[in-house]
Amino acid sequence: MTHINSCMNSTINPEISKTFEQVIESSFKVKSLDLNSDVDLLLDTINEIIEVINLSLERLTWVNEDYNENTLSKVNAIIVLCQNMYDSFSRENESLVKMKAKKLYPEALLSFQENVESLKETIDDIEFIFFKLRNDPQFLDLDSQISDVK
Amino acid sequence: MKLYSTKEAVDTILKLEKKPSHKFIRKFLFDSFDKEIKNNGAFSGKRLNPPSSPFPFVKKRIEGSGGYRIDFYLFIKDFQFVLSAIHSKTSAYSKSTLTVKEIHEAQESCLKENSLIKLILNTQKTIIEFEK
Numbered sequence: 001m002t003h004i005n006s007c008m009n010s011t012i013n014p015e016i017s018k019t020f021e022q023v024i025e026s027s028f029k030v031k032s033l034d035l036n037s038d039v040d041l042l043l044d045t046i047n048e049i050i051e052v053i054n055l056s057l058e059r060l061t062w063v064n065e066d067y068n069e070n071t072l073s074k075v076n077a078i079i080v081l082c083q084n085m086y087d088s089f090s091r092e093n094e095s096l097v098k099m100k101a102k103k104l105y106p107e108a109l110l111s112f113q114e115n116v117e118s119l120k121e122t123i124d125d126i127e128f129i130f131f132k133l134r135n136d137p138q139f140l141d142l143d144s145q146i147s148d149v150k
Numbered sequence: 151m152k153l154y155s156t157k158e159a160v161d162t163i164l165k166l167e168k169k170p171s172h173k174f175i176r177k178f179l180f181d182s183f184d185k186e187i188k189n190n191g192a193f194s195g196k197r198l199n200p201p202s203s204p205f206p207f208v209k210k211r212i213e214g215s216g217g218y219r220i221d222f223y224l225f226i227k228d229f230q231f232v233l234s235a236i237h238s239k240t241s242a243y244s245k246s247t248l249t250v251k252e253i254h255e256a257q258e259s260c261l262k263e264n265s266l267i268k269l270i271l272n273t274q275k276t277i278i279e280f281e282k
Contacts, residue, residue, distance in 0.1 A: 057196075058194075058196050061196045061197040061198075061201075062197050062201055063201065064202060065201075066202075067200075110217075114217055121246075121247075122196075124247070125196050125209065125247070126196070128247070129196060129197075129198055132250065133198055133199075133250065133253065134200050136250055138254055139199075139250065139253060139254060139257070140199075140200075142254060142261070143199045143203050143207060143257065144203070145257075145261055146205065146207075146225065146227070146257060146260055146261060147203060147205055147227075149261065
């Protein structure tokens, strides 16, 4: 198994592997969050995590790579991990809304909710770009026509 | 750096700015383009086309206070930016994202070179204007 993983990693662009590692690290940070800590501090930490993930996912779209099955599988794993984190944040949001955190922490909660929404949009965009748009013949054909215009 | 827009994107801006929630859209666009020019549009936003393609086609975001958000789509070709599509994410005429079909339409509009409209950065008013 280790050998298979090592073979797979050897064909994957290092920037994609780096993003994967960053997302794993963020995912672990999310699992280690102390949900009973001060709400302001908790939301600040989550906001920072989301910022890092959003930036990493955005950078992924700029990685020049011939996307083979191994690479796309890694991108898919990144998306799944991010989706799991989004689900955790959504559950946290629901519980904060239930405990009426809006009254106590109006700004922090709003900023958190905006960031969670932005994470969801980024995940959807990444999935759309890698698994739909870049496989769409008409999109690629029009892109090539635009490149050819002097 | 030369700035252009498709006619469709200009029409959307004109439609949006009639709504109170979007009355500062041209100012937001000025700030955003000004920033783009300074960093040459490089490596920011989500790149839609494969990086093997010579000219980036990028989805970018404008964020204002109170959750105000606008998404716009930009072709960056040599020393030209072409604003190919724009839509609101919040309040009037909002939509979550463009469909594949709408992206095709934005690309097709970019190919109509004769109908592209030149954008001017009015540094005194800090808004974008459209050359008639």
